[in-house]
Amino acid sequence: MSKDIGIDLGTASVLVYVKGKGIVLNEPSVVALDRNTGKLLRVGAEAQSMLGRTPGNIVAIRPLRNGVISDYDMTEKMLREFIHKVSGFSIFKPRVIICVPSGITEVEERAVVDAGIQAGARKVYLIEEPVAAAIGAGVDISQPDGHMMVDIGGGTADVAVISLSGVVESASIRVAGDQFDEAVIKYMRRNHNLVVGERTAEEIKKKIGCVFPKENEETMEVKGRCLLTGLPRSVTISSSEMMDAFEEPVERILEAVHAVLEHTPPELVADISMNGIIMTGGGSLVDGFDKLLTARTGIRTVVADDAISCVALGTGRSLDSLNTMMDGTMNISRRRQMA
Numbered sequence: 001m002s003k004d005i006g007i008d009l010g011t012a013s014v015l016v017y018v019k020g021k022g023i024v025l026n027e028p029s030v031v032a033l034d035r036n037t038g039k040l041l042r043v044g045a046e047a048q049s050m051l052g053r054t055p056g057n058i059v060a061i062r063p064l065r066n067g068v069i070s071d072y073d074m075t076e077k078m079l080r081e082f083i084h085k086v087s088g089f090s091i092f093k094p095r096v097i098i099c100v101p102s103g104i105t106e107v108e109e110r111a112v113v114d115a116g117i118q119a120g121a122r123k124v125y126l127i128e129e130p131v132a133a134a135i136g137a138g139v140d141i142s143q144p145d146g147h148m149m150v151d152i153g154g155g156t157a158d159v160a161v162i163s164l165s166g167v168v169e170s171a172s173i174r175v176a177g178d179q180f181d182e183a184v185i186k187y188m189r190r191n192h193n194l195v196v197g198e199r200t201a202e203e204i205k206k207k208i209g210c211v212f213p214k215e216n217e218e219t220m221e222v223k224g225r226c227l228l229t230g231l232p233r234s235v236t237i238s239s240s241e242m243m244d245a246f247e248e249p250v251e252r253i254l255e256a257v258h259a260v261l262e263h264t265p266p267e268l269v270a271d272i273s274m275n276g277i278i279m280t281g282g283g284s285l286v287d288g289f290d291k292l293l294t295a296r297t298g299i300r301t302v303v304a305d306d307a308i309s310c311v312a313l314g315t316g317r318s319l320d321s322l323n324t325m326m327d328g329t330m331n332i333s334r335r336r337q338m339a
Contacts, residue, residue, distance in 0.1 A: 137280060195226075
């Protein structure tokens, strides 16, 4: 028999969950191809190591931007490689459930479904990221009880209030991990006249990035190209500088949280103030994000235990309800709201 597969199709990485096995694959969503022939050379971690380091005829690209497909053909090829890697040779094609941002349009939904079918899936179902994140974080979403999820991925930040297995109020903004990296690049260029690449920016974000004052300030030596001389140069930056760099993207995420709370029915707001806010996704691991959200909203905020894998785990656990789901673009929360 075919395997049921859950895929967290993220801007930064793809996680694949196989029913009965758990998460079996966690690879960066990067592909490398030969420009002259159009042939796919590498996928995942091997392709990521080529980013910014390829000769003229080889290009390493990320086929997903801001949580949605930006290069359809490459996404399809990447999905085919990953599905083949986890399912091997099988006569029966697998059923696949794919995670999408809550603010996705019907056209973008159709592109994800078509890419999944072309990549070798028998049927494709979709689930919204905040719903999957809540299931993965161990929240019982079937109860008439309000829970607020803040999922900050690579390309999108999804804020949603969930009750009775459905999304009551949500906001999806295209501000997340990638925008934090861009903010670091701009800050280094503006304040230190230093040009750094995406990978260096991500390293800075992970090592000393913070959005709330740290007890002990940390520093890091950063190497890059000097804008004035064009020669290599290194500077030392501190964690408090990163707070300044992240200010704009962080404010936009906080505004989205505030807007969702503003439009949430009062009964559910009361539930959220008791249950707290749960943060998931790689972006929530930036130091002090939970403290900042607690300070701004007055609601206790926690980062889920396995923040990066939460969405993939939730997608995998929802495989159990595949038999009751409709085909195509209808995702769990909308299906249950419309039923």
